[in-house]
Amino acid sequence: MITVENLTKKFGAVTAVDSVSFTVKEGTIFGFLGPNGAGKTTTINILCTLLSATSGTAWIDNHDCMKEPSEVRKRIGIVFQDNTLDKELTAYENLLLHAYLYNIPGRKRKERIGEALRFVDLYERRNEQVKKFSGGMKRRLEVARSIVHQPRVLFLDEPTLGLDPQSRTHLWEFISTLPEKHRVTVFMTTHYMEEAEICDTIAIIDKGTIVAQGSPQELKRQVGGDSLFLTTTDNRRAAADLKALLGLDAEERDGELCITVSGGESYIPRVVQALTGRVLSVRLQKPTLNDVFLHLTGRTIRPETVSSGEEMRSIVRTYRRKFDNR
Numbered sequence: 001m002i003t004v005e006n007l008t009k010k011f012g013a014v015t016a017v018d019s020v021s022f023t024v025k026e027g028t029i030f031g032f033l034g035p036n037g038a039g040k041t042t043t044i045n046i047l048c049t050l051l052s053a054t055s056g057t058a059w060i061d062n063h064d065c066m067k068e069p070s071e072v073r074k075r076i077g078i079v080f081q082d083n084t085l086d087k088e089l090t091a092y093e094n095l096l097l098h099a100y101l102y103n104i105p106g107r108k109r110k111e112r113i114g115e116a117l118r119f120v121d122l123y124e125r126r127n128e129q130v131k132k133f134s135g136g137m138k139r140r141l142e143v144a145r146s147i148v149h150q151p152r153v154l155f156l157d158e159p160t161l162g163l164d165p166q167s168r169t170h171l172w173e174f175i176s177t178l179p180e181k182h183r184v185t186v187f188m189t190t191h192y193m194e195e196a197e198i199c200d201t202i203a204i205i206d207k208g209t210i211v212a213q214g215s216p217q218e219l220k221r222q223v224g225g226d227s228l229f230l231t232t233t234d235n236r237r238a239a240a241d242l243k244a245l246l247g248l249d250a251e252e253r254d255g256e257l258c259i260t261v262s263g264g265e266s267y268i269p270r271v272v273q274a275l276t277g278r279v280l281s282v283r284l285q286k287p288t289l290n291d292v293f294l295h296l297t298g299r300t301i302r303p304e305t306v307s308s309g310e311e312m313r314s315i316v317r318t319y320r321r322k323f324d325n326r
């Protein structure tokens with residue numbers, strides 16, 4: 001449904017997207033996972049025909065994003081990184097406006113809008129002004145709006161950014177059923193590891209380059225194993241026995257013995273048996289996507305934090321300027 005080949009976007013001296021290639025199969029959820037500034041939004045903007053690439057190609061449903069923008073636009077829906085609802089209008093009116101813009105015939109409008117609102121659990125709230133909605137409700141409403149015209153591909157740019165954990169989990173439930181319930185292919189970007197877990201395929205992007213692609217399971221397997229943590233009556237003696245009897249290297253960390261092995265579960269009975277009566281506890285830790293990113297880039301993905309007063313002041317200044325310019 002989506003094919004991208006050697007896509008590159010430069011902004012002056014900055015290469016925001018650097019020769020990126022990937023394909024997305026119909027009916028799947030594809031995730032672009034990467035830290036701030038990695039090039040996620042830039043890629044989405046090119047695919048959505050809002051930005052032209054410096055070089056490379058992109059197709060959606062066999063239409064060229066650069067050469068056939070109107071064909072591509074008919075087939076896509078988008079939830080932007082920043083909220084774009086009209087807060088003075090009701091939930092229903094926001095979707096109605098969208099239905100007009102997409103030329104949905106009059107007899108179908110009401111039904112399609114009702115269906116979309118029911119999908120995200122907002123039908124009962126349809127006649128309320130959006131300004132009274134919580135952050136999570138607004139996001140759900142944007143998802144509803146993006147499917148009213150029945151797109152084949154849906155783009156979600158950081159769909160749960162800034163939401164509390166509960167609203168995020170709630171939204172993931174809707175997103176994960178989109179392919180099945182609305183027959184769309186989903187392309188989403190995120191810097192939340194847990195969010196990437198709902199994707200069928202993930203591309204990890206860092207500094208404009210894709211550093212790894214695969215299912216969450218495949219990527220985690222690349223890290224090279226599970227960690228088995230043991231507490232024993234005598235860690236030093238246990239480590240020596242594990243080496244002698246099973247050939248395992250155990251390392252002591254904060255009072256626990258740590259063994260890195262693939263297929264950690266199958267080692268538990270062997271380890272317990274080898275150390276007869278001396279194992280006090282066993283804990284198995286599977287690698288996370290955070291470990292994958294760390295393994296590939298030597299850094300962890302963290303949402304941006306406002307760490308200093310100066311940064312906060314600079315953000316306030318930027319917002320003031322935006323506000324003054326309106």
Ligand SMILES: Nc1ncnc2c1ncn2[C@@H]1O[C@H](COP(=O)(O)OP(=O)(O)O)[C@@H](O)[C@H]1O
Pocket residue numbers: 011014015016034035036037038039040041042043
């Ligand atoms: N319009 C623009 N002009 C100049 N630089 C830009 C523009 N848009 C994005 N960039 C730069 O491109 C890089 C990637 O940005 P972006 O695609 O927004 O990343 P992400 O969405 O992953 O956080 C960043 O270094 C950003 O500063």
Ligand SMILES: [Mg+2]
Pocket residue numbers: 040041042081157158
């Ligand atoms: Mg972005």
